[in-house]
Amino acid sequence: MAHLYTPSTILPLADGNELMLQQVRHELASVLLRSETPSAALVELVTEAGVLFQLDQCVLLVLSRHQEVEQCVVWSPAQEVVVTQDGTPWQALINHAQVQHQAEDDPPISVCGDGQTVAEVAHATPSRKRRSSSKAATSSNAPTDALQSPLRLVTRTFFQGNSNGVVIFTRSQPQAWTELEVQMLKTFSQSVAIAISQAQLERYVQQQVRYQALIDQLSHAVRGSSDLPQIFQLGVEGTASLLNISRGMVLVMKYADPRFRTREARLGQANSTARVMLEYEWTSDPRWSALVANSTGAIASAVSHSAQLSFSITECELCQALLAEPSQPIGIDSLDKHHQRPSSPTFRSADLFNPAQWPALLMLPIEHQGSVLGCLVFQHSQPRAWTPEEIVFTKLVAAQLGTAMIQTRALRQVHSLVDERTAQLQRSLEVQAKLYEKTRQQVDQLRRMNQVMEEFLSTVSHELLTPLTSMKLAIRMLREANLSPEQRDRYLSILEQQCAQETRLINDLLALQKLETRADPAQQHQIDLRFFVRDLQQLMAEQLAERELTLELDLPERSLPMRTDADSLNRILVELLTNAKKYSNAGSQILLKVSLNHEAINPQVVIAISNTGAPITPEEIPFVFEKFRRGNGATQQAIPGIGLGLALVKGLVAHIGGTISVTSVPCPDSDAWLTQFTLTLPQVANLLKESLA
Known part of the structure; x- marks a missing residue:
């Protein structure tokens, strides 16, 4: 059975020993006062005790409020002082029942053993010669009969009634502990208890500062x-x-x-x-x-x-x-x-x-x-x-994390809501922009239509009233009895011309109405396009000569048979040439080119009519084939027509199954523009083979 021997009482000291004890108290107090920190004071106190008591080892175990080893300070003559947090070598000793239940007023406990197992103490053995020290007890201090040859002297330290440490004095050779040494150990334990309390308080304050610093960092991170x-x-x-x-x-x-x-x-x-x-x-x-x-x-x-x-x-x-x-x-x-x-x-x-x-x-x-x-x-x-302090601290950390989670969720919801509202607003703005653009286009279209209507009314009034006025004047003059045959013929010619003009205008309106309603099917006939175009050249030569214009032809060398509505094709070419005549510069040429498009899937005949003169602006090109649409300045320049010619051309082209397009580009080094109408007509494959044979 393990044996721990504890003196029942601490005997009073002689006067010399009392004086030495006072010196020890003074020295220990000086250590507490001169140490820079409580932790440094613990190291100095352990060193002081090792030298003072001529020990082979002096150990100080700092205990937490839960009696767990927080720090271990070990002094030995060879290694000086070692500070560690590992109290495992001393755990068996401090867990012993007598050590655990030692009260504040109890004397130190003498222990025999290796620090982990406690062996039974035999009777006293001869003591070895100790190292001399001016502060150590002299050999004249007779040991008490109660303390025979223990190797360790153990005592708890107490501060304000609570144990905060354990002091272990060790000698490797059996030697009795004197009453002076026992009293000095008690005095030492009191000083150590104060130093431990101060060190723990210092660590507690530093720990709280670190705790607060982390909480402040978290708060700043959560806010920012x-x-x-x-x-x-x-x-x-x-x-x-x-x-x-x-x-x-x-x-x-x-x-x-x-x-x-x-x-x-x-x-x-x-x-x-x-x-x-x-x-x-x-x-x-x-x-x-x-x-x-x-x-x-x-x-x-x-x-x-x-x-x-x-x-x-x-x-x-x-x-x-x-x-x-x-x-x-x-x-x-x-x-x-x-x-x-x-x-x-x-x-x-x-x-x-x-x-x-x-x-x-x-x-x-x-x-x-x-x-x-x-x-x-x-x-x-x-x-x-x-510890309670750790739990309180971690609660604060958890509260900060909870705030961060709620804030992040709220921000995500806000961002999601903002993104949703922004997307809705963006879509609304896009719709409004489209509506605005559509409205603007409609307003521009209405403005153009109004302008076209005004020009149309002005032109129609001019085109209708002018012939009627001429016809009225001719009729009035014919009623005069004193007219020579030459005068009568001239007035009859005026009547005939103006009547023909009115008839053409009415016929154009009727033809356009038929094309829009598709009342009459196309009458297909086979023609030779080369001869057809040459006949048209002769027909238009007199009209073009009025403005000193010439019609140049660019035709294939071979005949070009095709099936189409000859009347419609003739009307198309006449209207295109008439339009070119109106807007060409005087003295210029009009080119009519006929070619075959072999690259198309189906054979095609391409007729291009180009002239040099007034431009068709890019803004006008999309509307050039609309009814009653006339070129810029046509009314101001008194160019005849009411804007039905090209509309009629478009209808007739569709009537015979063709397509038509227009381009207008400026001529290099000139103010004139080159305008070209391109008519594309289908050709029957077998007729193409005949023309190539």
């Missing part, structure tokens, strides 16, 4: 950024780094029914259809760290992703418990041990949590106005307790 993954990264990685833990996650709740976001609805529907999705994850991989630590000094690796992992909330009782009571975070030191405790509820956790690799778990809800949006999860690769 809508990048939710970046905010998750800052919150999770920052918190994991401050808490020195190995894993952090953000899980998002996806509700099939949005009503289950509130606690009242969740209580009414236990088997909610919500799904839990892994939105963000951070881990520190020890294997990866081991690979890169040699070259980069890295300790942890961060991995962020929007994972495809998800599970139903019914598969995880941890999530169900958090969803039922979001005001109660779930903090578990070790999931494996938690499941093994008979008094603890059994939580069936999702595979995502992997308790074998990350046993310690802290789970907090991410909520907003009673709606649980998700949860913030932290895990560690070793069992650990979660």
Whole structure:
């Protein structure tokens, strides 16, 4: 059985020893005063004790409020002072029942053993010669009978009634601890307790400053950024780094029914259809760290992703418990041990949590106005307790993440609504623009139609009234009895010409009306186009000569038979030549060219009539074949006609199955324009073979 020997009382000291004890108190107080930081004071106190007591080892274990080792300060003559957070070598000693239950007023406990197992203490053995020190107890200090040859002297440190550390004095050779050394250890433990308290307070303040700095960074990120993954990264990685833990996650709740976001609805529907999705994850991989630590000094690796992992909330009782009571975070030191405790509820956790690799778990809800949006999860690769300060801090982090999630969702909804409204407005503007353009075109068309109507009325009035006036005048003159035969013939000629003009105008209107109603079918006859065009040249020669115009022909060498409506074709060519006569420069030539188009699928005859003179502007070309449409300035220049000729041409071309087009381009080095009407007519294939034979 392990043997721990504890003196029942601490005996009073002699006057010399009391003076030495006072000197020790003064020296320890000086150490506390001159140290720059409480942490440095702990190192100096341990060093001072090792030298003062001529120890082979002096160990100070700093304990948290949960009695876990936070820091381990080890002094030895060879290695000086080593500060570490690993208290494993001393765990068996501080877990011993007598050490754990040591009260503030209890004397130190003497222990024999290797620090992990406690062996039974035999009777005193001869002591070895100790190193001399002016501050050490002299050999005249007789050991008490109660303290026979222990190797270690152990005592807890207390501050304001709470234990905050353990001091272990070690000698490698058996030697009794004197009453002076016991008293000095108690004095030392009091100074150490003060230094530990100050160091813990300093660490607490620094930790709170770091906590607040991270909260401030999160607040600034939430206000200034809508990048939710970046905010998750800052919150999770920052918190994991401050808490020195190995894993952090953000899980998002996806509700099939949005009503289950509130606690009242969740209580009414236990088997909610919500799904839990892994939105963000951070881990520190020890294997990866081991690979890169040699070259980069890295300790942890961060991995962020929007994972495809998800599970139903019914598969995880941890999530169900958090969803039922979001005001109660779930903090578990070790999931494996938690499941093994008979008094603890059994939580069936999702595979995502992997308790074998990350046993310690802290789970907090991410909520907003009673709606649980998700949860913030932290895990560690070793069992650990979660302090109230850590839980309060992580609650603040979760609140910031909840604000960021709500803000991001609101911004997305606003952006979506703005985009939708913008698209609707854009479509509305496009429709309005089209309507405006259509209205503008209609207004322009109405304006042009009005102008055409005015010109038409003016022209019709002129074309109708002028012959009638001439006819009235001729009739009146013919009634005069004293007319010579020459005068009578001249007036009869005027009557005949003006009557013929009126007849042509009426015939043109009637012909156009027939073409529009398609009252008469085309009368197809076979003609030789070469002779047909030459006859037309002779017919038009006299009219063209009135303006000193000549008609040049460009015809194929062979005959060109074709089947068509000869009367319609003749009227088309006459109207085109008449139009060319009206708008050609005096003394110029009109070219009529006939050719065959062999490249077309069906044989075609192409007749092109070109003249040089007044232009047809690009704006006028689309309307040149409309009824009553005349060229610019035709009325002002007193060019005869009422705008029916080209409209009649278009109707006749369609009547005989052809097409017609017009081009007008400026001539180089001249103000004149070259205008060309191109008539394309179909030709029967067998007639084409005859012409080529």
